[in-house]
Amino acid sequence: MTTKIFKRKSGRKPEEMRPISAKVGIIPNADGSAMYQSGETIAIAAVYGPKKMHPQHMQDPGKGVLRCTYSMLSFSVTDRIRPGPNRRSTEISKIIEWAIEPVLMIDKFPNTVIDVHINIIQADAGTRCAAINAAAMALASAGIPMKNMVSSIAAGKLDKTVVLDLDKYEDSEFEEGEGSTDIPMTFTDDGKLTHIQIDGNITKEQLKEAIEMAKKASKKIYEVQKKALKDTGEEK
Amino acid sequence: METSELTEKRIKKYLSEGKRFDNRTPEQFRDIKIETGISKNAEGSAKVKIGNTEVLVGIKMNVGEPYPDSPDKGNLMVTAELLPLSSPRFENGPPKFPAIELGRVLDRLVRESKFIDVEKLCIKKGEKVWTVFIDVYSINDDGNIMDAAGLGIIAALKTAKIPKYDEKEEKVLYGELTDNNIPLAKHTPISITYHKIGDNFIVDPTREEEDISEARITIGSYDESISSMQKGNSALLSIEEFNKVLDMNEKVYKDIFKKIGAQLK
Numbered sequence: 001m002t003t004k005i006f007k008r009k010s011g012r013k014p015e016e017m018r019p020i021s022a023k024v025g026i027i028p029n030a031d032g033s034a035m036y037q038s039g040e041t042i043a044i045a046a047v048y049g050p051k052k053m054h055p056q057h058m059q060d061p062g063k064g065v066l067r068c069t070y071s072m073l074s075f076s077v078t079d080r081i082r083p084g085p086n087r088r089s090t091e092i093s094k095i096i097e098w099a100i101e102p103v104l105m106i107d108k109f110p111n112t113v114i115d116v117h118i119n120i121i122q123a124d125a126g127t128r129c130a131a132i133n134a135a136a137m138a139l140a141s142a143g144i145p146m147k148n149m150v151s152s153i154a155a156g157k158l159d160k161t162v163v164l165d166l167d168k169y170e171d172s173e174f175e176e177g178e179g180s181t182d183i184p185m186t187f188t189d190d191g192k193l194t195h196i197q198i199d200g201n202i203t204k205e206q207l208k209e210a211i212e213m214a215k216k217a218s219k220k221i222y223e224v225q226k227k228a229l230k231d232t233g234e235e236k
Numbered sequence: 237m238e239t240s241e242l243t244e245k246r247i248k249k250y251l252s253e254g255k256r257f258d259n260r261t262p263e264q265f266r267d268i269k270i271e272t273g274i275s276k277n278a279e280g281s282a283k284v285k286i287g288n289t290e291v292l293v294g295i296k297m298n299v300g301e302p303y304p305d306s307p308d309k310g311n312l313m314v315t316a317e318l319l320p321l322s323s324p325r326f327e328n329g330p331p332k333f334p335a336i337e338l339g340r341v342l343d344r345l346v347r348e349s350k351f352i353d354v355e356k357l358c359i360k361k362g363e364k365v366w367t368v369f370i371d372v373y374s375i376n377d378d379g380n381i382m383d384a385a386g387l388g389i390i391a392a393l394k395t396a397k398i399p400k401y402d403e404k405e406e407k408v409l410y411g412e413l414t415d416n417n418i419p420l421a422k423h424t425p426i427s428i429t430y431h432k433i434g435d436n437f438i439v440d441p442t443r444e445e446e447d448i449s450e451a452r453i454t455i456g457s458y459d460e461s462i463s464s465m466q467k468g469n470s471a472l473l474s475i476e477e478f479n480k481v482l483d484m485n486e487k488v489y490k491d492i493f494k495k496i497g498a499q500l501k
Contacts, residue, residue, distance in 0.1 A: 027376050028288050029323050040276060044375070046321040069320065069328055074371040075278035075294025078410035083317055083371065084330070117321035119373070121292065122275045 006161035009169055017153060017165040017217050018126075022133070022228035024141045032142025034228065036134035039167060040124035045134035047142040050112035064109035068096040070131050072120040092128050099132050099152065099186040099195035105145040114144060125171040129153055129184050132195070137225050141232060148188040151221035152195065155210035157181040157202050162209045164217055183210050187218040239447035247445060251436040258442070263488050265440040270387060270499040272395040279413065280396025284388040286440060288378035290322075293388035294371050295396040295418070299408055302358070302365040310357025311367040314343035316385065322374040337468070338382060342372060342427070344464040345386055345456035349425035352393065356419035359401070366398070368418065379446040382454055383439075386427030387492075391500055393418055423458040424500065428488050430455070430481045432471055437481055439488055453478075455485050 006014060018039030027033035030046035037043075053059040070093045074081050096118065106114070116138060118131040129152035136150045156166045159177030163170070166182050174180040181200025187193060193211075202210065250256055260266070266287030275281040278294035302309060316339035318326045346352060357366040370392070372385045397413035430437050431449035441449060451471035456464035462485075467473070473481075
């Protein structure tokens with residue numbers, strides 16, 4: 001039993017996520033687009049497609065192909081990143097595909113590809129979650145049929161306390177006690193997991209607690225995503 | 237995806253009467269909106285919108301060795317990426333010619349106008365100087381990315397702060413900015429690109445107009461000086477036509493400077 005309440009540097013409560021905002025239709029050229037901001041982290045996403053897949057041998061006559069590309073702008077972090085893909089961005093791109101594909105009714109578009117390009121404008125940890133949230137909204141705004149929305153958020157652990165939504169300091173500089181554990185997750189709006197990763201150390205009991213915490217928060221994100229999507233509908 | 241022949245004919249017919257689809261005159265830009273400080277981990281940053289065209293520019297700095305031929309001068313590096321996010325025409329993969337040319341022409345806009353006082357970016361002659369990285373990204377391409385990027389670079393540089401540098405540890409303390417701006421000249425170099433369509437010249441083309449452009453001339457200029465130029469594409473220009481462009485540039489520069497002066501500060 002912990003009696004002492006854990007203090008986060010940001011002043012947030014353990015189960016408090018950063019303020020979020022979302023906007024749809026930010027890139028006129030795209031078939032669908034969205035911005036998702038969580039605290040100081042900003043992701044933008046654009047959808048092009050479904051369009052015919054080239055080269056032809058990559059076409060799937062049974063279903064369309066979702067192709068996500070995640071990339072950080074060179075100046076989005078304190079140490080400039082060299083432009084172009086790297087191992088990290090390649091992995092995250094695939095993670096985003098896996099997180100979204102289960103809800104996408106992509107079998108309706110055989111032989112096509114749906115390109116989703118996601119760029120991080122400003123990074124303060126949680127960029128893959130922001131990327132997934134922006135990408136899912138962009139796909140919905142492009143009119144691609146989806147069984148569910150997906151919403152992504154990290155839970156984690158700082159020393160012994162389970163917390164929600166680690167920021168940059170907590171993710172990479174916090175070293176007290178047991179240190180920091182980051183667990184990004186993605187949920188459908190009916191509460192199923194499409195993505196989870198863990199970096200750090202956590203017991204089974206605390207992991208279950210972290211998942212419940214993130215699942216609860218994903219509902220709030222879902223409401224913000226839904227509202228952003230509805231708002232563009234009214235404008236048109 | 238390309239602009240159709242029918243549209244091309246119509247654009248040319250309009251231009252022969254001095255008109256454009258969006259009611260602009262040949263030498264008129266679309267609305268320009270500049271916003272700075274759009275990415276807080278950058279030393280300086282800006283978002284520029286010209287009509288539906290949007291670009292982001294960020295400045296990062298680092299300490300490194302000077303080039304052997306300029307031991308007492310800071311380094312400048314400009315790169316541009318045409319993001320696949322910004323147009324169905326851009327693809328993933330190594331930069332293709334348009335992005336490479338964009339970066340190089342923008343580099344010359346900054347370098348040749350001597351907008352950055354690179355001598356003041358020297359820490360220790362022959363050993364340590366600041367490098368200024370200027371990175372340009374397209375967010376939505378509706379023509380004239382070049383001039384939007386030019387404005388974005390000036391705006392981002394003007395608001396950039398030099399980070400703290402720990403001389404002992406030889407480490408840049410990112411996230412801790414000094415109050416010092418990057419040493420800049422007083423003048424404002426502006427990139428303006430002229431496009432030849434039929435017998436007419438226009439500035440700030442939309443995507444459709446840029447598609448049918450037969451030749452372009454990008455001029456980097458300030459006050460009485462022309463400091464950089466690039467002719468692109470293969471159409472011929474008569475000397476009369478070229479002189480006409482130079483005359484246009486004086487007027488267009490003043491117009492733009494008036495429009496953006498307050499936004500640049």
